[in-house]
Amino acid sequence: MRTLKVSEKNRDFFSQVYQVVREIPRGRVTSYGAIAKFLGSAGSARMVGWAMNASHKQIENIPAHRVVNRNGILTGKHHFNPPEKMIQLLEFEGVIVKNDEVRDFDKVFWDPIIELDIE
């Protein structure tokens, strides 16, 4: 269990999303909804998507390819350039993607609610 320290500056929703996404280990994935729920705003999963959409503007690298929807489908691949990049990144880390869907999703799923503690 790792503890996430949220400083005064990083209190806004987007920053918190980025901090969680950065904690996803190599070869594991999580879902938009899981992040939203972890941050206390379940039902705002679409905002997590928005955060990913804006993640390329961030200075630090955000492993947005490790975030998929709750069925393990790579719904966000069209926002990568090229779209195949997302699959390549995942498979490079050992995640097997078949037909835009993560294989053994339940096994590689990384749940921030279990793995992270917020401070």
Add this chain to the structure above:
DNA sequence: ACGTTGACCTATA
């Protein structure tokens, strides 16, 4: 200021 738009999710049929 306001209507529309989503890298979503749950529920229901």
Add this chain to the structure above:
DNA sequence: GTATAGGCCAACG
């Protein structure tokens, strides 16, 4: 198994 509906709420035009 698919389909449709409603809620969500920040950002964009």
